[in-house]
Amino acid sequence: MLKITPYLGILVIVVAIAGLWYPILGYFMLVVFGTLLVISPLRGRWFCGNLCPRGSFSDFWIAKISQNNKIPPILRSLWIRVPIFLLMMGFMVYRLLQTHGLFNQIGMVFVIMCLATTIIATLLGFFISPRTWCTFCPMGTLQHILGKDRYQIQLKNDKCIACKKCDKVCPMQLEVRKALSEKDCIKCSRCIEICPKNALAFKN
Known part of the structure; x- marks a missing residue:
């Protein structure tokens, strides 16, 4: 874990909340996507444990209120991961096509995605375990596919x-x-x- 890891969670709040008024903040999601795509072929899911803002949010924020129950094994299954990945990516592409290329609307799509997934991650983190979302996170699944057995x-x-x-x-x-x-x-x-x-x- 990097020294900055505990502080990255604030970025989730900034994008998910402030982004509703300043959609340009949604483009931060592209920085996240780009960074993990570069890192994952070399180190697998290293980004998740060191640079992921939502991971930091889960570990150092949600963990304080979590009930810390056992994560259900079914959530780790590809039968869950793959449909969620396809559903979320499909929905994001659909919404992006509806923006007609308008800068602020594109940013808002990313903000809404961040807000929605943060709400889900928070609820799962509270009722089950802080990193429950990470067991089937689409980006985490993609990193594993790209990184395979690296690192x-x-x-x-x-x-x-x-x-x-x-x-x-x-x-x-x-x-x-x-x-x-x-x-x-x-x-x-x-x-x-x-x-x-x-x-x-x-x-x-």
Whole structure:
């Protein structure tokens, strides 16, 4: 996790709320999309765990009020991910076509998308777990597809003492030692940082 990661969540509020009055803020979403598309082929879902404003919002804002329940396994399924990805992308394209290329209207489409997904993420984060949205986030799914097996966690079995501290800090509720190639790993490094035996490391 980067030093700036905890502070990026404010950007979600700025775009989702202030964007209703200043649609130009919606274009920030294009910066986000562009950045993750550049990073994901090299590091998979690294963006999710380090630079994603919504991820930061979930980890450091929603986490304070979350009921911290177990994330339902069905939400991790491609049967959920793919339809949601197609539905959201299709809706966004449809709305963009209706703008007829008008600058402010295009910006407002992105603002509404940000606001809607933030509301969903907040509700899921409160009633289930902070990162529930991230298990089926369309952008997270796309990053995994583009990154495949890049930048995976590597376990040094001879050093691991099975203390499970890594599992406890994983925001995606993964059993880290059993999920080294898990598509939901967001490369946040928390498991690496807390390991008392330095048994975990990223493999390029």
